[in-house]
Amino acid sequence: MHTRSIPTPRPLEVALLASVFIVSACGLVYELAAGALASYLLGDSVLQFSTIIGTYLFAMGVGSYLSRFFERQLPAHFLRIELLVALIGGALPALLFIANAELPGAFRWLLYALVLAVGTLVGLEIPLVMRILKKNVALKDLVSQVLTFDYLGALVVSLAFPLLLVPQLGLIRTGLLFGLMNAAVAVWALWLFRDELRQFKAHAVACALTLAALGAGMASADQVTTWAEDKLYQDKVVLAQTTPYQRIVVTHGPGAGRAGYRLFLNGNLQFAQRDEYRYHEALVHPVMAAYALAAPKKVAVLGGGDGMAVREILKYQGVESVTLVELDPAMTALFSTQPMLTQL
Structure with a gap:
């Protein structure tokens, strides 16, 4: 009976495969x-x-494709690419927010330029890791292991991004957090290949500066978001919340002609307090008036988490119950608990 021994992974191999997981997650x-x-x-x-x-x-x-032109000092190239991905990718959401506020005409150009830059750098990472690992790992094992960790990282982030990261951290902090993770991979590579790097001190300084820049960005993320949204909307932002489904923003304009609150979902105006009655009255009353003898006792409203349609329905005394179906629980929570919104 023949048995095949499974070699124990070396520390370098484990470390690089773990970095593949992180790199994949960050890229996505x-x-x-x-x-x-x-x-x-x-x-x-x-x-x-x-x-x-x-x-x-x-x-x-x-x-x-470009990775084929990197022939020597592969660990050094990998480290530098990680730092570039950390800076460009980590700052991507903040840069786009700022560009939209200050240079709206250039927003699309910057958007696709950043996507191209980050995508190209991420495309360089995995081939370089595979070439570094091929000295110690057989080709068939190398490909399967690298791709396994690559896809696992993508799976974890695809679930965490909408359910945990964006609702809890927001887009700017999420980008910076994963930029820090890319920078951490660079620091990891700095330690793993410390004996092979010709300019160890220069790389160490670059790692420290990158971590400091991203850390400073994390500390000022709220200010950047507030500033960018103040530029985006005409009136003062009085409430902003990110949910797994959307970005909810409420503004208030004290000036004549724009007085009152406005609700925006993902940047799109949903209603303005000054004239929302025109929409909601036209939405509800023709339907209710169709019942000539008596209003229906039970009414279902699909959407309308702001409660405006329900407000109009409840003006009919014959209505006994209203069932509101809303995708985003945060909408019904805000409009049932926030004093400035419950009065509408």
């Missing part, structure tokens, strides 16, 4: 952040995500 976060921001600021989410995913994958292909 930058792609999702670009798509989410483009949808938020430009609208038409299908078009934005489709073009950004296509551009990103194309750029990864370009990066994979």
Whole structure:
């Protein structure tokens, strides 16, 4: 009976495969952040995500092709690429917010330029890791292991991004957090290959500066978001919240002609307090008036988490119950607990 011994993974191999997991996760976060921001600021989410995913994958292909021209000092190249991805990818959401506020005409150009840059750099990473590992790992094991960790990283982030990261951290902090993770991989590589790097001190300084820059960005993320949204909306932002489904923003304009609150979902105006009655009255009363003898006792409202349609329905004394179905629980929570909104 023949038995085949399974070699124990070496520490270097384990470390690099773990970095593949992190690199894959970070790359997907930058792609999702670009798509989410483009949808938020430009609208038409299908078009934005489709073009950004296509551009990103194309750029990864370009990066994979360019990796063939890196022949010597592969660990040093890998470290530098990680730092570049950390800086560009980590700052991507903040840069796009700022560009939309200050240079709206250049927003699309910057969006796709950043996606191309990040995609190309990410496309360089995996081939370089595989070439570093091939000295110690058989080809068939190398490909299967690298791709396994690559896809696992993508799976984890695809679930965490909408359910945990964006609702809890927001887009800017999420980008910077994963930029820090890319920088951590660079620091890891700095330690793993400390005996092979010709300019160890220079690389160490670059790692420290990158971590400091991203850390400073994390500390000022709220200020950047507030500033960018103040530029985006005409009136003062009085409430902003990111949920797994959308970005909710409420503004208040004290001036004549714009007095009152306005609700925006993903940057799109939903209602203005000054004239919302025109929409909600026209939505509800013709339907209720169709019941000539008596209003229906039970009414279902699909959507309308702001409660405006329900307000109009409850003006009919014959209505005994109203069932409101809303996708985003945060909407019903805000409009049932926030004093400035419950009065509408």
